[in-house]
Amino acid sequence: MRTAHSVETVRAAEAALMARLPEGALMLRAAAGLAAVCCSLLGKGRVYGSRVVLLVGSGDNGGDALHAGARLARRGAGVTAVLLGARAHGAGLAALRAAGGHVTEDPYEALAAADLVLDGITGIGGRGGLRPEAVPVARAARGSDAVVVAVDLPSGVDADTGEVTGEALRADVTVTFGTYKPGLLVDPAREYAGALRLVDIGIGPQLPPVPGLEALQHQDVARLLPAPGAESDKYRRGVLGIVAGSERYPGAAVLAVAGALRGGAGAVRYTGPAREAVIAAHPETLVHPGPPEKAGRVQAWAVGPGLGDGPGARVAVTEVLAADVPVLVDADGLRHVTPEAVRGRSAPTLLTPHAGEAAALLGTAREDVEARRLAAVRELAGRYGATVLLKGSTTLVCGPGGTGPVRVNPTGTPWLATAGSGDVLSGLAGSLLAAGLAPLDAASCAAYLHGLAARRAAAGSGPITATEVADALRAAWQDVREP
Template structure:
């Protein structure tokens, strides 16, 4: 599991550790890990041309000490000083190792093989300063590999916001723990490949603010039938979805639920003929939902249009996942009386409507938005998007960020499949946070699997996929997770 901590927490952990180690030890640990990572990115260190973009903070010091290590291995290292005052010890170490301060930053950047971005640190806010912008643009416009020190300059470490110009990195070497902004868009898109360097903060870090599940974590949560299982023990999920206008949404949600491990699916809605044609094992009912029969969880909303059913489902005493049309007009009051968990799964536009703000604001401040939604509505919230976030009800606690997926998942019906998978996991007994996080993870892997089948390579290029193909790939993604941890 990848864990991320806010700047305030990191600062406190660093202070606690620095009180127990020799002066400067943490910076040397960071510089050693940074230099090793840079060496790995260069075809060879000897003769390589390295440029350090050095601000006035500790990140600039990390870059200077790392540059000194590379200079001692034969690299030609030049520092471009952008801060009011460079780290004195680091600058002296660089010069002692044969490095230089560049007189013209653009000349050295044009010839660079690797650029270290140490302009601003984790305390930076509001984008790059005006004097750093042309240098950053020159670095990004060169043929050099750009490596960010701790996080890319110009992004917000705590929220992932990019409020101004930032330097996009090919790789980021971060220290002690991940920072939330490295895992959350839009900042995540600036970070490139991530590498964590252990500098000894572990014993001094409390519970994380953000975490990303990995295969082993998801495998431990995936439900598996036992010898005594029947369809009720595996979980029966009820689905209120689809309409005469949108029958496909019902089919996709039911498919997601069946592929997501449900023992049985009860369907209520006006797309029964389409659902039965696709999945004859489905148990259909004319409604209302309260009379459809026993379920362990409900999914309501995909393709529902103006059809009734949302209020009836919310009045139930089992977990409920609300998506798409089920979110329209939803109020905190409608959820206040519920005793069972509720999982809301909006995309950015739906989240904006629930918060009374703009889609652009939600996308720019995704972490803030998901916490506010969970607090205001008293429900667990899965905010869909380029980085899907899952926040516990109430808005406090650890937010889960999903590390899987592909841009090809931005296709009609993909969210309906996700709803079905999430509903099946709720019916199997997972908590709302676990159900949302695991559903997003498996759904993301299914998207990748389907995309690979359409010719998508590791770089993301290739042909589009459909929601039907994503749904068909869920079982394979499930098996991939299980098989990877055997």
């Protein structure tokens, strides 16, 4: 599992370690790891004679860049530093000059010929974008043919929130130290980070056991997924009830059921106006005319996809929320939930909005949610007392109360932005709820498998449909269980 920690936590861990190390030792560790990544990016045998430009700010990130530049200079690279802060790190600057590097007053000539640029302008404490004097230099670096490597964090992005409120320097690779920072995993900042490389500098034992952010990996998901035993039958494996679809949107019900049938529960009960379409596409579904409370026993409900805005939608959501089992609410169903209704439930609730729906639930603008995704998912989980899966370019999952670690989904593809893909995700997550997973785990695993399935369906480079995503879920499941 990848974990990320806040700036405050990282600084405390670094301070505790530095108290036991010689002065400057921690920076030298970071610089050594940074230089090693730069050597690998330049390629075997290409460090000697390569041209490296350091963009150096006043903070420790500038010191890391200078010490790494000194190491590259000692291996034969031509290293030029551009000083963009009020002062440069003294020991780092001395090391660079002693190794044969130099400082230039004309950054543009150096950048035009560079093979690699190290971005050490601002560090993890930076806020509000690049300073005006750094902007043209950053643009020149990005416009060059050089590989841009960010030191710990791309300059101009917020390490804790992932916000980008001004100009920032987009990196090809980010080399981060000790632990990931939340902004490296959450959009919009994630888009500026490029490929991530984590360098161990020894602060791990100083970090708290509970991180601010988590990203599941194959082995984590494999451990959580349900598996039938010798005594299992379809009812013991869990039954998911689905209330979805309408005369206008029957396909939403079909797609939600498709996701649910591939989600680990033993059976799926469907109730709603799209019964004929559902049974035609999925004859294994148990259909019922409704209402939900008459459909039969279930271990969880999923309600909302394609319900439309008719009066029956509110009634369906109200009836499902009255059930004493876990409930997932998505899409049109989210129009009919209130904090009071969710907080008053005795069983857990999982809300799965996209940014527009989250904005409506919070009473804010969609743009605000997209710019502050981490804050938005925490606020929703706190206000509604529910687990929240916030869909989007980076899918985030937060437990009720909004105080624990937020999980960020590392799988997926932009091709998932297609009609009906969210319906498949709802059925999949609901099925995992019915199979017995806790809402945080059900949502996280569903997002992970959904993303993997989309990658498979797209084969890396092509448009996909929601049906193709559902069809690829079985293979994604096998990828995780039997890599």
